[in-house]
Amino acid sequence: MKTEIWPPWWTPSLSVSKHSLHIRPSAWPGRLVILLFATLIGSVWLWQPYIFTGQAWAQLGVSLFLLAAGWCIYPRGEKTQRLWLDEKGQIQWPEAVTEGQAGWQITSDSRVMLGIIWLTLRNPGTSRRRWLTLYKDSLSEADFRRICRQVRRIQSKEYEYE
Structure with missing residues (x-):
């Protein structure tokens, strides 16, 4: 069995542009x-x-x-997480990439509010759902806007995902 190690910015399943998101613990x-x-x-x-x-x-x-x-x-001891977001609205965790798992797709059930993003994610392979809450102070300004645009694009049906 041949194992290949892919660079952290590219996987064989998604060859589109990805953005690395660093999520810090929020207050x-x-x-x-x-x-x-x-x-x-x-x-x-x-x-x-x-x-x-x-x-x-x-x-x-x-x-x-x-x-x-x-x-x-009371939340304590949270660590900084790293996620990858591609242009199709798919999110991957680094450990999932090394295990060869598919990414999680942002769905139209996600919500953007003042300072908070509630993401509803769906795994295309298993149809399982996962929820992720992101606060504005846990992301950089550019990353927060990038995710907001992605959610709005998916909600407006401007961008069809698989």
Whole structure:
């Protein structure tokens, strides 16, 4: 069996131009978790006072539970990822290229909003779906615009993909 090593910017399955995207960890998921749990803990302490005996202990217990849950959910230790985006709207991860797997196609279900891109990806080989959330501060300005244009092109049916 002959194995060939392809350069990282080219694979045999996709011979079109590719752009390398470097995705850094975003601060927004952590901010949203803090905001959510601060609101929940604040609402616990806004209960009407003296409704039942031991209410202060119950509020303290619920607050500690929410604090522990927020601590577990808070995102940390994320690493920078690298993806490749081609002109057809197909995304590949470097480890998938070395294993010979097909890329994931951006679908028209993807959404672009102010500062956030929600990508819905479909694997053409298996029809499995995958979701990816990208924040504006995790990409360079050019990469963020490039993905936005790709999503808009696919949504407008201007560009048919296989």
